[in-house]
Amino acid sequence: MSSVSPPTSTSPTSTSSSRLERKVPPLGGFNLTFLLIEFKRRLRNRRTLVFTVVMPIALFLIVGLPLKDTALTAVPISNGGLSVAAYILISMAVYGAMVASTAGGGAVAVERASGWSRQLRLTPITPAAYIAIKVISALALGLLAVVATFVAGWICGVEMPLQVWILSGLAAWLGSLVFTALGLFIGYMVPSENVMQFLGPILAILALFGGLFTPLSSFPVAVQNIAKWTPAYGLGEIARAPLPGGSFDWAAVANIIAWLAIFSIGAALMMRRDTKRV
Amino acid sequence: MPAVSTHGLTKDFGKVRAVDGIDLTVQPGEIVAFLGPNGAGKTTTIDMLLGLSKPDSGSVSIYGQSPRSAISRGLVSAVMQTGGLLQDITVRETVQLTATLFSDSRPVDEVLKRAGILDIGDRRVNKCSGGQQQRLRFAMALLSDPGLLILDEPTTGMDVEGRRDFWSAIREDAASGRTVIFATHYLEEADAYADRIVLVRRGQIVADGSAAEIKNLAAGRMVRASVTGLDQAALAAIDGVDSVELHSDSVLVRTKDSDAVARYLLNQTDARNLEITSHNLEDAFIALTSDDTNTSGKDN
Incomplete structure (x- = not known):
């Protein structure tokens, strides 16, 4: 099998000189094969799949689908109005994307605990390339969660204008980068194999405060006022903004940008601490 | 390089x-x-x-x-x-x-x-x-x-x-x-x-x-004997001798050739109670790396 590549010369001098003429890989070692294997690993994790794909769809089927014929606005569904089911569908897509993104970022905790990140430090890959691979594979998983939830809704007969499907989907997907940053932050902070068991309940609470499970208006005003400062609220607001009657809320955009900044800075600080300590 | x-x-x-x-x-x-x-x-x-x-x-x-x-x-x-x-x-x-x-x-x-x-x-x-x-x-x-x-x-x-x-x-x-x-x-x-x-x-x-x-550094033998009036320089000059430690009425020699040292001590001096002990490699390793190493034999 190795016949195509004969062993290197037995003369130590010629061998060592050929072994010295080396290049540094482009893009800090970032490459598609690595990305693909990374994404395959995410898909092999059943727990991740259950929380990012199965659960949002199941919640939609249980909570959203029965309200398919309930009008969301004053416009009756028969006149092209939207159903409450559409509202819930988007919320579930946001939920799936945020869990997927957090899991993708949080994967660094597992790799730190197992010593894999230390192993990678013996290869040319740079920290920036490593993080880029984590972020992109998290985005891929988030996209899968959004698409799977939307496809389930579409099959069940949820109707929305095309631009709502596209804009809400994009908002839920790209907005979930906030949670990738959260996952990286916690992943670099907590040395644990089971970081998602710790993050799962936190995400559920954030989703609740974000009005993803029930509309925020069903909570007491005091809770609503606090909830508006939490990251899932901003993400949910933006994802639902394309719905008729929804409005684009700059406060929600500010909310997302602020949390993205906080989590990213936190992740960067924790990462620096991690690579220093040996 | x-x-x-x-x-x-x-x-x-x-x-x-x-x-x-x-x-x-x-x-x-x-x-x-x-x-x-x-x-x-x-x-x-x-x-x-x-x-x-x-x-x-x-x-x-x-x-x-x-x-x-x-x-x-x-x-x-x-x-x-x-x-x-x-x-x-x-x-x-x-x-x-x-x-x-x-x-x-x-x-x-x-x-x-x-x-x-x-x-x-x-x-x-x-x-x-x-x-x-x-x-x-x-x-x-x-x-x-x-x-x-x-x-x-x-x-x-x-x-x-x-x-x-x-x-x-x-x-x-x-x-x-x-x-x-x-x-x-x-x-x-x-x-x-x-x-x-x-x-x-x-x-x-x-x-x-x-x-x-x-x-070699570690696997030499030790020759110990009771002796008086010893010529330390002559003993140290014997091939294979790593160190000579002189005490009041006895001497301790680390050497790779214990026979030569023993022959000299018995023939040329009044040595009595001559004793030869050897290290195996394991002992040597321990001797060289343990915390209370006797440093006298180390410099070869």
């Missing part, structure tokens, strides 16, 4: 000085054992050679560059004691993944074959034995065809057969001219597989030489 060159390397952990002024130069093609008891500072030194940890003082260069620069060019690779592996992918995927990170790499099948794990390529890593995982780490280390390979206690936890197989793979590989540095606390491993042994104790190098030299 040396493969490795360190100068005055030190590293503290809190109040403990783990590495205390290591100066080490390794030429290309050498196979060097870094031998010492647990806690001697071997792993800490290796971490600094690989840029995994920063020296408190002193310098490291690998082929004239910083460790990180050498790693990013694939000039040096390592099989670490604690290096983690991803449990949820296969042996082949692990090697494929690692191969993508180098600008030049050997074919995946070739390194799997060299490491002796071509037949278990499709096995998930979490289904592999400790020895197989160690061979996987070895395969990964071969990918960049590095000039220098560093192994940190590579056979810890392997059974006798696994250990022998692992070393024969390493030895076969080193025959191509690769420089190898391995840390071990097994004397037999250092003896059997290294051309040069660097003995470390409490973060310092206490002896450095070929296996034969280290053995």
